[in-house]
Amino acid sequence: MIGLLDPEGVETRVLHDLVDFRGKDVLEIGCGDGRMTWRYADDAASVLAFDPDEPSIAAAREETPERLKAKVAFRVAGMMDIDLADAAYDVGLLSWSI
Amino acid sequence: MPPEGVVDALRKVHRSLRPGGLLLDVHPQPQPSPFEVRTGAGATDLGQLEYSPDFIRTMSNADEALVSLDQDGTFRNEREEEFLLLHHFESLAEWQDYMAKEAQYYLTPDATMIETIGRGLATAGAELVLREWVRTSRFRRLG
Numbered sequence: 001m002i003g004l005l006d007p008e009g010v011e012t013r014v015l016h017d018l019v020d021f022r023g024k025d026v027l028e029i030g031c032g033d034g035r036m037t038w039r040y041a042d043d044a045a046s047v048l049a050f051d052p053d054e055p056s057i058a059a060a061r062e063e064t065p066e067r068l069k070a071k072v073a074f075r076v077a078g079m080m081d082i083d084l085a086d087a088a089y090d091v092g093l094l095s096w097s098i
Numbered sequence: 099m100p101p102e103g104v105v106d107a108l109r110k111v112h113r114s115l116r117p118g119g120l121l122l123d124v125h126p127q128p129q130p131s132p133f134e135v136r137t138g139a140g141a142t143d144l145g146q147l148e149y150s151p152d153f154i155r156t157m158s159n160a161d162e163a164l165v166s167l168d169q170d171g172t173f174r175n176e177r178e179e180e181f182l183l184l185h186h187f188e189s190l191a192e193w194q195d196y197m198a199k200e201a202q203y204y205l206t207p208d209a210t211m212i213e214t215i216g217r218g219l220a221t222a223g224a225e226l227v228l229r230e231w232v233r234t235s236r237f238r239r240l241g
Contacts, residue, residue, distance in 0.1 A: 002196040004186040011232070014179050018236045019122055027114055036124070079107040084114040092111040094123040098104050098160040
């Protein structure tokens with residue numbers, strides 16, 4: 001991350017105002033380096049986050065806190081080539097990705 | 099991505115969601131992003147950063163796709179919120195690194211603008227703050 005993005009926490013507040021992530025299985029599309037993932041992953045039951053940009057996913061994996069490693073998975077993939085199970089997620093999150 | 103490509107992608111998300119599941123879309127709005135220099139003495143507006151026509155088209159295509167899926171009963175738009183997302187930079191170099199990384203999304207700032215920012219950030223303790231309008235929409239999976 002270059003610079004400091006949203007230290008005021010506005011984006012986090014809006015996300016949690018719109019969705020209760022507690023106990024949810026979340027699919028995040030276009031996660032980049034996980035910037036948005038860290039804003040809700042503590043509450044979620046599981047997270048599958050993907051992005052076609054390999055360096056960004058490598059950074060996200062490296063920055064994954066130990067406490068989240070069991071429930072957050074990052075994959076290098078695009079929307080049209082990833083295999084997704086039907087009816088498997090409670091929340092889909094398009095994080096600046098369309 | 100053209101609108102039909104976005105629609106295909108969103109239909110795939112629809113299939114992967116459980117009945118009644120939620121789709122949350124977060125994306126910037128096309129209006130220019132104002133920026134200012136803040137010091138202990140206050141804030142000074144320096145201008146605004148404009149998105150590139152290509153990126154504005156991408157945002158428009160995304161909106162068009164989401165509206166069409168709302169209209170055909172794939173998703174129901176339940177709620178929207180707009181907010182200002184603030185990005186803080188402590189030096190001209192930091193801002194230029196950011197602009198290089200995000201170059202595809204913005205029109206290139208001219209030399210005068212860069213000079214103005216550099217002058218503004220020369221004050222001890224100054225920071226540059228970029229304000230982007232962002233919209234978040236919550237959709238409910240139908241069907």
